[in-house]
Amino acid sequence: MDHFLYKNGTLHAEDVALTEIAAQVGTPFYVYSTATLTRHYRLFTEALSPLPHLVCFAIKSLSNVAVLKTLGNLGAGMDVVSGGEYLRAKAAGVPGDRIVFSGVGKTREEMRLALTGGIRQFNVESEPEMRALSEIATSLGVTAPIAVRVNPDVDAKTHEKIATGKKENKFGIPIARASQVYAEAARLPGLQVVGIDVHIGSQLTELEPFEQAYLKIADLTRRLRSEGHTITRLDLGGGLGIPYTRSNEAPPLPTDYGALIKRTVGDLGCEVEIEPGRLISGNAGLLVASVIYVKNGEGRDFLILDAAMNDLVRPSMYGAHHDIVPVMEPPVAAPTQEFDIVGPVCETGDTFAKGRDLPLVAEGDLVAFRSAGAYGAVMASEYNTRPLIPEVLVNGDHFAVIRARPSFDEILKRDTIPSWL
Ligand SMILES: *Cc1c(COP(=O)(O)O)cnc(C)c1O
Numbered sequence: 001m002d003h004f005l006y007k008n009g010t011l012h013a014e015d016v017a018l019t020e021i022a023a024q025v026g027t028p029f030y031v032y033s034t035a036t037l038t039r040h041y042r043l044f045t046e047a048l049s050p051l052p053h054l055v056c057f058a059i060k061s062l063s064n065v066a067v068l069k070t071l072g073n074l075g076a077g078m079d080v081v082s083g084g085e086y087l088r089a090k091a092a093g094v095p096g097d098r099i100v101f102s103g104v105g106k107t108r109e110e111m112r113l114a115l116t117g118g119i120r121q122f123n124v125e126s127e128p129e130m131r132a133l134s135e136i137a138t139s140l141g142v143t144a145p146i147a148v149r150v151n152p153d154v155d156a157k158t159h160e161k162i163a164t165g166k167k168e169n170k171f172g173i174p175i176a177r178a179s180q181v182y183a184e185a186a187r188l189p190g191l192q193v194v195g196i197d198v199h200i201g202s203q204l205t206e207l208e209p210f211e212q213a214y215l216k217i218a219d220l221t222r223r224l225r226s227e228g229h230t231i232t233r234l235d236l237g238g239g240l241g242i243p244y245t246r247s248n249e250a251p252p253l254p255t256d257y258g259a260l261i262k263r264t265v266g267d268l269g270c271e272v273e274i275e276p277g278r279l280i281s282g283n284a285g286l287l288v289a290s291v292i293y294v295k296n297g298e299g300r301d302f303l304i305l306d307a308a309m310n311d312l313v314r315p316s317m318y319g320a321h322h323d324i325v326p327v328m329e330p331p332v333a334a335p336t337q338e339f340d341i342v343g344p345v346c347e348t349g350d351t352f353a354k355g356r357d358l359p360l361v362a363e364g365d366l367v368a369f370r371s372a373g374a375y376g377a378v379m380a381s382e383y384n385t386r387p388l389i390p391e392v393l394v395n396g397d398h399f400a401v402i403r404a405r406p407s408f409d410e411i412l413k414r415d416t417i418p419s420w421l
Helices: 018-025 034-050 063-071 085-091 107-118 128-138 175-187 210-224 255-269 280-283 314-318 410-413
Strands: 003-005 010-011 028-032 054-056 076-078 099-101 123-124 146-150 189-197 233-235 271-274 284-298 301-305 323-324 335-343 351-358 366-369 389-395 398-403
Touching: 010 018, 010 028, 010 146, 018 028, 018 284, 018 366, 018 389, 018 398, 028 034, 028 280, 034 054, 034 063, 034 255, 034 271, 034 280, 054 280, 063 085, 063 389, 063 398, 076 085, 085 099, 085 107, 099 107, 107 128, 123 128, 123 189, 123 233, 128 146, 128 175, 128 189, 128 284, 146 175, 175 189, 189 210, 210 233, 210 255, 255 271, 280 284, 323 351, 351 366
Parallel strands: 028 389, 054 076, 054 271, 076 099, 099 123, 123 146, 146 189, 189 233, 233 271, 301 335
Antiparallel strands: 003 010, 028 284, 284 301, 284 366, 323 366, 335 351, 389 398
8 A cells, every 4th residue: 555646536646735845846757655655664573573673675675865864763773885885874873783794795895895884794705705794893992893694595476576585596505505605704803693585586476485595594594503503693685576567467465475484493592583665665755757759650559658668677687567647637538548658768769668558648748657665766867967866755735856857957966077188
């Protein structure tokens, strides 16, 4: 459920009409709903209670500091995958002891940054990384709390670009080598082993791969404990999928996911961490665009929008589906027309949808892409020198621009001309 509904014939974000935001900030723009973010975060904390737990929002899905502050104020932890994301979490006021650092290629600079600023744990993904972290921690006179990310070799049954838990993926250490790797971690002077980490992929629409992975983690916990390691935390990753179409998709609910966690690892006496991104942010955001032209082609009609693949890359990158709806509510049983919905970028890949049925729309009309909160704004670029589009946060009946559209002046100033020109 989200808080984007038609009221008096106009699509609203909570109590704000999207037409009002469009008039003030121009299109295209992203808009996020505080109530939806809050609701999704709470679904997870409720699903995991009464287990001791921390829900760490995966910043990479939606990293605006105002969004992070919204979630951080509710008590959320943060899962970061770069020094930049770490700084965003800190800028949002999230204390270091609620930040976990994931990622397969942390640099020494990033380790230093997090060790100095405070960190709950590093999820380390290889032996060379462990050795580097131990070195940096020792040089700073501190110990780095770590969980080792294990690769459980399970098929997440999701898009190949976002499956991470098979042995051929670059992530984690093979679970079969865990004993050896933990033994080395225990010997390294700068590290303190606190737990185990696993993350098998994104947009999972079934619980079964989680179950397989978590059962392996439960076994591993017992084995590592028998080998003398102190395992007090299990980081079970993110990845729970969301419905991208209103009609026929029913991915598992956070409550079922929580029950699965309790069933598989609940009796181990560990604190559980999870790292959901998409399920918290995905359906909490829309991309709103205007129709520039309706172009009648040969055998097909094109809706040319002022948003493009550089603003929302998921359709061209993953073949992803986004529901696209008119902002003005069409009358019941209004006639529809099939459109290819495209952006102005000079690539055929700049196509959001093919043969999509939409109520009749005209130049200047507004349309909204649903489920655009996750992996939308964060993956945007300025390809074709199209400025990054604004982000807007709605809370009840008011809204604020939380990232302004840069001016062309600002964009051009980033390029510098060398002295020989
Ligand atoms: C991407 C990622 C997540 C979040 O995945 P979602 O599908 O957005 O929930 C969590 N943890 C790690 C390590 C990731 O790489």
